[in-house]
Amino acid sequence: MRIAVLGGDGFVGWPTALHLSDLGHEIHIVDNLSRRWIDTELGVQSLTPMDSIQERCRIWHQETGQRLHFHLLDLREYDRIRAWLAEYRPEAIIHFAEQRAAPYSMKSDRHKVYTVNNNVNATHNLLAAMVETGIDAHLVHLGTMGVYGYSTVGAPIPEGYLDVSVETPAGPKELEILYPTRPGSVYHMTKSLDQILFQYYAQNDGLRITDLHQGIVWGTHTNQTRRHPQLINRFDYDGDYGTVLNRFLIQSAIGYPLTVHGTGGQTRAFIHIQDSVRCVELALSDAPKAGERVKIFNQMTETHRVRDLAELVAKMTGAKVSFLPNPRKEADENELVVRNDQFLALGLKPITLQEGLLGEVVDVAKKFAHRIDRSRVPCVSAWTKDIAQRVEHDPEGRRLRSVS
Numbered sequence: 221m222r223i224a225v226l227g228g229d230g231f232v233g234w235p236t237a238l239h240l241s242d243l244g245h246e247i248h249i250v251d252n253l254s255r256r257w258i259d260t261e262l263g264v265q266s267l268t269p270m271d272s273i274q275e276r277c278r279i280w281h282q283e284t285g286q287r288l289h290f291h292l293l294d295l296r297e298y299d300r301i302r303a304w305l306a307e308y309r310p311e312a313i314i315h316f317a318e319q320r321a322a323p324y325s326m327k328s329d330r331h332k333v334y335t336v337n338n339n340v341n342a343t344h345n346l347l348a349a350m351v352e353t354g355i356d357a358h359l360v361h362l363g364t365m366g367v368y369g370y371s372t373v374g375a376p377i378p379e380g381y382l383d384v385s386v387e388t389p390a391g392p393k394e395l396e397i398l399y400p401t402r403p404g405s406v407y408h409m410t411k412s413l414d415q416i417l418f419q420y421y422a423q424n425d426g427l428r429i430t431d432l433h434q435g436i437v438w439g440t441h442t443n444q445t446r447r448h449p450q451l452i453n454r455f456d457y458d459g460d461y462g463t464v465l466n467r468f469l470i471q472s473a474i475g476y477p478l479t480v481h482g483t484g485g486q487t488r489a490f491i492h493i494q495d496s497v498r499c500v501e502l503a504l505s506d507a508p509k510a511g512e513r514v515k516i517f518n519q520m521t522e523t524h525r526v527r528d529l530a531e532l533v534a535k536m537t538g539a540k541v542s543f544l545p546n547p548r549k550e551a552d553e554n555e556l557v558v559r560n561d562q563f564l565a566l567g568l569k570p571i572t573l574q575e576g577l578l579g580e581v582v583d584v585a586k587k588f589a590h591r592i593d594r595s596r597v598p599c600v601s602a603w604t605k606d607i608a609q610r611v612e613h614d615p616e617g618r619r620l621r622s623v624s
C-alpha cells in the first residue's frame with residue numbers, strides 16, 4: 221500500500237514508518253518537524269542523538285534498499301495538505317501529527333492555545349481534505365487512553381463505545397454511545413475533540429476511520445531501529461515529554477531519585493514501543509467499511525500503578541525513590557481495568573514488562589548519560605496556579621521555576 225505517515229519523525233511515528241516500510245509498503249513521511257522546534261524552545265534534546273530526517277531516510281535506503289519519502293508539510297496549512305493528498309493519493313493515512321505531551325500543553329496559556337490550535341486544526345484539515353479530494357484512504361489515528369479518564373466505575377473500560385439503556389415513555393431503549401470523555405489535560409482534551417470529528421466524518425461522508433486509544437509507551441528500540449546506529453529512535457527524559465516508566469529507567473541510570481508524583485497511586489495503561497508499531501500494522505489490516513462507525517481499539521497491553529513501577533525499577537537498579545508534590549490535578553489513587561480483546565483477536569502477542577527490556581533502556585541511558593541535563597529532569601509544568609505554588613523543589617533540593 222501507499223501509506224502516508226503524518227508525524228513520521230516522532231517517537232512512535234518513526235519506528236512505525238520503518239516497520240511498515242520493512243513490510244514492503246510505500247511510505248511517505250509527512251512532518252513539519254515541530255518536535256525538533258519544541259526541543260529548541262525547551263532547551264532539551266533527545267537522550268539519543270538523532271540525525272536529520274533526511275539523513276535517517278538515507279540510512280534506511282542504504283541498509284534495506286527501501287525508500288522512505290519525506291515531505292516537509294504542516295497540516296495547519298489546509299490548501300497544501302489538500303494539494304498533497306490529491307497528488308499522492310495514499311491508500312492509508314496514519315495520523316500521529318499532534319502535540320502529544322500533557323505537561324507541555326499545561327505549561328502556560330500560550331501552550332494550551334498552541335496545543336488546541338495545532339491538534340484540532342490538523343485533524344479537521346485532514347478530514348476535510350480527504351472528503352474534498354475524494355481519496356478513499358483508511359485513516360488510522362493515534363489517540364489516547366486518557367480520553368476515558370482512568371476510572372473504571374466498577375467495570376472494565378470497553379473499546380470506545382458504551383451500551384446504555386435509556387428510559388423512554390415507550391419503555392427502555394438501548395443505545396450505543398461514545399464512552400463519555402474525561403480528559404485530564406488540555407492535550408488529552410484535544411484527543412477527545414478528535415473523537416467527535418471522526419464520528420461526524422464517518423457518519424456524514426463515509427470516511428473509513430480507526431482510532432487507537434494508546435496507553436503510555438515505554439522502551440526505545442524496535443527490530444528496525446536496531447539495524448543501524450543512525451536509525452535510533454528519539455528518547456525523551458525531560459519533565460515535559462519523557463513518559464513515566466522511561467523516565468524512571470533513565471533516572472536510575474544517572475543516580476537521580478525516581479520522581480513519583482504524590483503517593484504514586486495512579487494506575488495507567490502501558491504498551492512497549494515494539495507492540496505499538498505492530499498494533500498499527502494490525503489496525504491497517506482490519507479497516508472498517510464506508511458507512512461503518514469509527515473502529516476504536518484500546519492499544520495497551522497491561523496496567524500498572526506508578527509507585528509499583530518505581531519500586532520495581534528501584535529493586536532492579538538500586539535507585540532511591542522520591543515522593544514529590546504532584547504537579548498535576550489527578551486522582552491520588554485509581555483502579556484501571558481495560559479491555560483490549562480486538563488486538564488479541566487479531567494476533568497481538570503482548571510484550572509485558574520484562575527485566576531484559578527494562579535493562580535495555582537503562583543501558584541506552586547509561587550510554588548517552590553525558591547528554592542528560594539533570595536540571596531538565598523534574599516536571600515543572602503545574603496543572604493550576606494553586607498547584608504551581610505547592611510544587612516548589614526538585615528531589616535534589618533545587619527550586620523549580622515555571623517556564624512561560
Ligand SMILES: O=c1ccn([C@@H]2O[C@H](COP(=O)(O)OP(=O)(O)O[C@H]3O[C@H](CS(=O)(=O)O)[C@@H](O)[C@H](O)[C@H]3O)[C@@H](O)[C@H]2O)c(=O)[nH]1
Pocket residue numbers: 320321322323363364365366367434435436437461462463464465467479480481482484486488489526546548550599
Ligand atoms: O516523573 C513522573 C512522570 C509522571 N508521573 C505520573 O505518571 C502518570 C503518567 O504520566 P506520563 O507523563 O507518563 O503520561 P501522560 O501525561 O498521561 O501522557 C503519555 O501517555 C498518554 C497515554 S495515557 O496516559 O493517557 O494512557 C499519551 O497519550 C501521551 O502522548 C503520553 O505523553 C501520571 O499520573 C503522572 O503524574 C510520575 O509520577 N512521575
